[in-house]
Amino acid sequence: MSVQVSEAAYSPISASESADEIMRVSQTPRQQTDGVGLRVGNLAEFTFIAPVTPGGAALFRERVVKGQIEAAYWEGKLGTVQDLRICLINNDTQILFAATYSDEFKPYVIDVIKFATPWIDYMFMGVGEGFPGLSSPDAVPYLQKYQVEANLWYAANPDATVRDAARAQKVSRIFNELLDTAQS
Amino acid sequence: MTDSVLDATLEFDDIQGTLLRHRPDRYFGAYILYRIDDPAAAKSSLDRVLPHITSAADWEEPRPFTLNIVFTFQGLRALGLPPDALESFPTEFRLGMAARKQILGDVGANDPSNWAPVFGSEQIHIGVVISTTHEDALQTPLGLAQNMRGVTILYKLDVGAPSTGREHFGYRDSINEPSIIGSGRTPRPGQDSIMPGEFVLGYPDESGSIRALKGAESFTRNGSFLAFRQLHCDVAAFRRFLRANARSKDDEELIAAKIMGRWRSGAPLMLAPERDDPQLAADSERVDNFVYESDPRGLVCPLGSHIRRVNPRDGLRDTIVDPKIHRVLRRGAAYGPVLPEGALEDDGVERGIVFIFMGTSLAQQFEFVQQVWINNGDFVGLGREKDPLVGSNDGTGTYTIPALPVRRRLTGLPGFTIVRGGEYCFLPGLRAVEWLAS
Numbered sequence: 056m057s058v059q060v061s062e063a064a065y066s067p068i069s070a071s072e073s074a075d076e077i078m079r080v081s082q083t084p085r086q087q088t089d090g091v092g093l094r095v096g097n098l099a100e101f102t103f104i105a106p107v108t109p110g111g112a113a114l115f116r117e118r119v120v121k122g123q124i125e126a127a128y129w130e131g132k133l134g135t136v137q138d139l140r141i142c143l144i145n146n147d148t149q150i151l152f153a154a155t156y157s158d159e160f161k162p163y164v165i166d167v168i169k170f171a172t173p174w175i176d177y178m179f180m181g182v183g184e185g186f187p188g189l190s191s192p193d194a195v196p197y198l199q200k201y202q203v204e205a206n207l208w209y210a211a212n213p214d215a216t217v218r219d220a221a222r223a224q225k226v227s228r229i230f231n232e233l234l235d236t237a238q239s
Numbered sequence: 240m241t242d243s244v245l246d247a248t249l250e251f252d253d254i255q256g257t258l259l260r261h262r263p264d265r266y267f268g269a270y271i272l273y274r275i276d277d278p279a280a281a282k283s284s285l286d287r288v289l290p291h292i293t294s295a296a297d298w299e300e301p302r303p304f305t306l307n308i309v310f311t312f313q314g315l316r317a318l319g320l321p322p323d324a325l326e327s328f329p330t331e332f333r334l335g336m337a338a339r340k341q342i343l344g345d346v347g348a349n350d351p352s353n354w355a356p357v358f359g360s361e362q363i364h365i366g367v368v369i370s371t372t373h374e375d376a377l378q379t380p381l382g383l384a385q386n387m388r389g390v391t392i393l394y395k396l397d398v399g400a401p402s403t404g405r406e407h408f409g410y411r412d413s414i415n416e417p418s419i420i421g422s423g424r425t426p427r428p429g430q431d432s433i434m435p436g437e438f439v440l441g442y443p444d445e446s447g448s449i450r451a452l453k454g455a456e457s458f459t460r461n462g463s464f465l466a467f468r469q470l471h472c473d474v475a476a477f478r479r480f481l482r483a484n485a486r487s488k489d490d491e492e493l494i495a496a497k498i499m500g501r502w503r504s505g506a507p508l509m510l511a512p513e514r515d516d517p518q519l520a521a522d523s524e525r526v527d528n529f530v531y532e533s534d535p536r537g538l539v540c541p542l543g544s545h546i547r548r549v550n551p552r553d554g555l556r557d558t559i560v561d562p563k564i565h566r567v568l569r570r571g572a573a574y575g576p577v578l579p580e581g582a583l584e585d586d587g588v589e590r591g592i593v594f595i596f597m598g599t600s601l602a603q604q605f606e607f608v609q610q611v612w613i614n615n616g617d618f619v620g621l622g623r624e625k626d627p628l629v630g631s632n633d634g635t636g637t638y639t640i641p642a643l644p645v646r647r648r649l650t651g652l653p654g655f656t657i658v659r660g661g662e663y664c665f666l667p668g669l670r671a672v673e674w675l676a677s
Contacts, residue, residue, distance in 0.1 A: 088341045088610075089342055132558075134558055134559070158611070158617060159610060159611070161602065162602070162607045162610055165564060166560045166561060167559065169559070170559035192448075218617055219617070219620075219622055222620055
C-alpha cells in the first residue's frame with residue numbers, strides 16, 4: 056500500500072514546511088515479506104480486528120486485569136514485541152489487537168503459538184467470535200481472516216530491534232558507569 | 240513415544256532411501272532435472288524406473304547404486320494429480336524457490352535472474368538423484384535416467400567427493416544431523432532425537448500430531464518436501480579473506496574455525512577451543528557431543544558461527560524458539576575440481592556444492608533456517624549480521640568473534656557462496672510414485 060512519491064514532485068501538506076526536510080526523513084514502509092502487514096527496516100506492524108461475542112466484552116474486561124499484569128512477562132519472553140495494545144472498540148462489538156514487533160511474523164508463528172497460548176487463550180477464549188484457541192490448527196486461518204494492514208504507520212529507529220534497543224541501553228549504562236568511575 | 244514403537248510403524252519399504260539414510264563419505268553421483276513433454280510416455284518411463292528406486296529398507300546391504308526421484312508442483316500437475324490434491328500442497332511449494340527470493344535472501348548476486356536459466360522457469364518437473372561409491376557403477380543408473388521417454392533433460396550436474404575428502408572450503412562436511420525417532424538407528428552422543436513427522440509425512444511430529452496434508456493424505460504419506468540448491472563456492476575469495484584478516488598462519492586456521500564453529504578437521508570449538516584435535520574429529524562418539532550451555536556469550540564458539548546458527552542446540556533456551564521444529568535433513572554433494580592448494584586467485588572453473596534439504600514443512604524448516612538463522616542475526620542479538628560462510632553477504636557484512644578483553648570484528652565480508660539455482664520438490668513414497676506412473 057505504500058505510496059512512492061518523488062522528491063521533486065512532492066508538495067507538503069503545510070506550505071510552511073520544506074519538501075526537502077520532509078522527504079529527507081520520510082519512511083516508505085513495504086509489505087511484510089510473507090503476508091499482511093507493513094514493514095520498515097527491522098520492524099513490522101500487526102493489526103487485527105475481530106468481532107466480539109455477545110457478553111464477550113464483559114468477560115474480556117474481567118480477564119484483562121490479569122492479562123495486563125502478565126503482559127510484560129509473556130511479551131518480554133517473546134523478545135521481539137516493541138509495543139502492543141488491545142482495545143474493545145465500536146461499542147464493545149469488536150476487539151483491536153495492534154503490535155509493533157521485530158522479525159518476520161510467519162516464520163515465528165508456530166513458536167509464538169506454542170509459547171503464548173495460555174496468555175492469549177485466557178484473554179480471548181469466549182471473547183473473540185469464532186476464536187478457536189491458539190493451539191488449534193484453525194488458529195492461523197482465524198488470524199489471517201481478521202488481520203488488516205495499516206494504511207499509515209510510523210516507527211522510530213526502524214533499524215533497531217527490541218534486542219538492539221536493550222543492548223544499546225546496556226552499553227550506554229556501562230559506558231556511563233565507566234565515565235563516572237573515571238571522574239571520581 | 241519410544242523408538243521401538245515407531246520402528247514397527249515407519250514404512251521403510253515405501254520411504255525413499257535418501258530421506259532416512261546418509262550418503263557414504265566417498266561418493267560419485269549425478270543430479271538430473273527433466274521437463275515432461277509427453278505425460279503418457281513419461282508415466283511409462285516412471286513405471287520402468289520404479290523398481291530401481293531405492294527405498295529406506297535394508298539400506299545397509301551392499302548395492303551398486305542408489306536412485307531417488309522427486310517432483311515439482313508443475314511436475315505433479317503434468318502427471319495428472321487432481322486439482323483438489325494439488326491445492327492441498329503448501330503455498331511455498333506451489334510457488335517454487337525462485338518466487339520465495341525475498342524470504343530466502345536471494346537478492347543481489349544470488350537473485351534468480353542470475354541463476355542458470357532453467358531454474359525458476361516452471362519447466363523443471365522431475366528430478367533424479369543418483370549416488371554410488373564407485374565411479375564405474377554410475378553407468379547403469381545413468382543409463383536408466385538418460386533413457387527416460389516423454390521427457391527432456393534440462394540440466395545435469397555430476398557430483399563427487401573432492402580428492403581432499405572435504406568440501407571445497409576445506410572443511411569436513413556432514414557431521415551433524417538429527418536422529419529420527421523410529422528410523423531404527425541409535426542416536427550418536429550429542430545427536431538430537433526428533434519425531435518422524437518433522438521429516439516424513441503421515442507420522443507424529445514434535446507437537447504429537449500426525450503431520451499430513453489435508454486432502455492428499457494418502458498420496459503424500461511417507462513423502463517429504465525437498466529444497467534443491469546449487470551453490471557456487473568462491474574458494475579463492477575465502478582464502479584471501481582469511482589471509483587478509485589473520486595475524487599468522489595459525490590465526491588463519493583459528494578464524495576459519497571461528498567462522499564454522501569447527502576446525503577444518505571437524506573437531507568442534509566447544510571441545511577443542513584452542514587448537515585442532517584430529518583425534519577427536521575422527522571419533523564419531525565425541526565429534527558431535529557438545530552443547531553451548533557453558534558458552535552463552537560465544538567466547539568459545541561464536542554465536543554467529545555457521546554451525547551455531549543452523550543448529551543452535553541448547554543455545555536458545557532463554558527464547559521461545561524450539562529448535563526441534565526447525566531442523567532439516569541435509570544431504571550435500573560437491574561438484575567441480577578442487578582449487579589447487581594455496582591458490583589465492585580464482586581459476587575460473589565452476590565448483591561448489593549441491594544441497595538438498597528435506598523436511599515436512601519448507602516454510603517452518605528450510606525457509607525459517609534461511610531467513611531467521613542464516614540471513615539475520617537478531618535471534619542471538621547480532622543485529623543484521625549473517626552467516627559468515629553461506630549468508631547472502633555482499634562485501635558490506637561484518638562478523639563478530641567474541642573475545643576478552645575486546646571482541647574481534649571482521650568487516651567487509653563478501654559472499655563466499657553464490658546461488659546458481661534451486662527448486663522446491665516433493666519426494667513421494669514409492670506407492671505414490673507408482674500412482675503417478677499409472
